[in-house]
Amino acid sequence: MSILGHLLSRFIRNGRLTVLHHDGGKESFGSGENGPDVTVKLHDARVQRDLFFNPELAAAEAYMDGRLTIEGGKVLDLLMLFSVNRTGLGSHPVQQALRKVWRALKRRHQSNKVGQAAANVSSHYDHPRAFYELWLDETMSYSCAYFSRPDMPLKDAQVAKMRHIAAKLGIEPGMTVAEIGSGWGGLATYLAAVCGAKVTAINVSPDQLAASKDRVNKAGVADRVTFFEKDYRELTGTFDRVVSVGMMEHVGVNHFDDYFSTVKRLCGSDGYAMIHAIGRMSPPGTTAPFIRKYIFPGGYVPALSEVFASTERCGLWVDDCEVLRLHYYWTIKAWRENFEGVRGEVVAMQGERFARMWEFYLAAVELGFLHGSNMVYQLLLSEKRDAVPVTRDFITAREAELKGREDVLPWAS
Secondary structure, three states, X not given: OOHHHHHHHHHOOOOEEEEEOOOOXXXXXXXXXXXXXXXXXXXXXXXXXXXXXXXXXXXHHHHHHOOEEEEOOOHHHHHHHHHOOHHHHHOOHXXXXXXXXXXXXXXXXXXXXXXXXXXXXXXXXXXXXXXXXXXXXXXXXXXXXXXXXXXXXXXXXXHHHHHHHHHHHOOOOOOEEEEEOOOOOHHHHHHHHOOOOEEEEEEOOHHHHHHHHHHHHHHOOOOOEEEEEOOHHHOOOOOOEEEEEOOHHHOOHHHHHHHHHHHHHHHOOOOEEEEEEEEEOOOOOOOOHHHHHHHOOOOOOOEHHHHHHHHHHHOOEEEEXXXXXXXXXXXXXXXXXXXXXXXXXXXXXXXXXXXHHHHHHXXXXXHHHHOOOEEEEEEEEEOOOOOOOOOOHHHHHHHHHHHXXXXXXXXXX
16 A cells, blocks of 8 residues: 555545556545545656645645646545545544644744735735636625525625625714725725715725725715725724724734724724624634645634634624624635636636636635535624624614615626
8 A cells, every 4th residue: 555545544434536646556545435436646656745744735736736637527526525534634643743733833824914914915816806807706705795595696695795794884874984904895885885984995905906996986986985005903093883804814813912902993982893704613723734825825714712812802892793604605616616617718817727726725615614614703893882782683674774775886787
């Protein structure tokens, strides 16, 4: 049995993995039941060694480089096989040692000082806008949508997410809102056009800021939305509301208190904030090596115990917490399917290696929300205990009201 075979035989129980080695050898692992049947080909001897010592990173890199190919299937099939056998992989002694090293380096990996944070964000979001336009929906929302049913069209689910957030914020016309991490400007456009808010939005991605300014101009609300290229720690003033979507994942474990202290300062004594971010239902962990190296350097998905420990230290009331469990799975599944439909255009724009990296990323995170511990949480935070209504009825009532105003949005059908 090969060195890789010793690892694979320990943890593959569901489904079947057949490995075709570069020298003509062949090995098969698993029962063939309760999982996919996948065949991979390893094109050189080093792939086998790399996979043994760091399978999560090595599989991605070998696939990106064409040194590991999937015969008669997709990368989703391979990752699904690993996903349904994920418990056994972590119990292998080599993998346990590797995870111990990752935990020891956790704070170093997530050091996001002001300049480094901008560089980390740029590495992911400053790909050409046209690339993201190929597979995101018309709202250009790159965060978890809000589905009332699994087959809900992606655009409708993204608008429902904006509506849900706006309802939780309870915005009245003329209120001031600070948005920390504004993406491509979809939520800022919604809050200004539908709710009548005056929005100050910050981002550290120049490409996203340029796209956002175009969006609010086309929506006719440029007089109500101001964008700044700033780190969240550099924003000053106080606002009636603060909102942050998909931002805390980029903060890093060393800076949770910086983040929540900033939110508290921006809200003042009477305002409140809505935080929407990816979390984990499991204890604190580390960022997967492929995601850390290629997709979100400096990123980390916190356990709720880490989040609440920081809000406690910062003296914030957690007025409401909602956990979205399958919503991001449905979101990313839609993105992956969209991506597969335009893969040829992605290759022409970004190259084959990039396309393989991105399809590996989308498949991996999709399965993380289906079989892993990942979820999305939404918090309402305030300094005063009664800044937020004391029952949740106001959210549903406000959503119905907002839905009737959405025909002013540029992406309204």
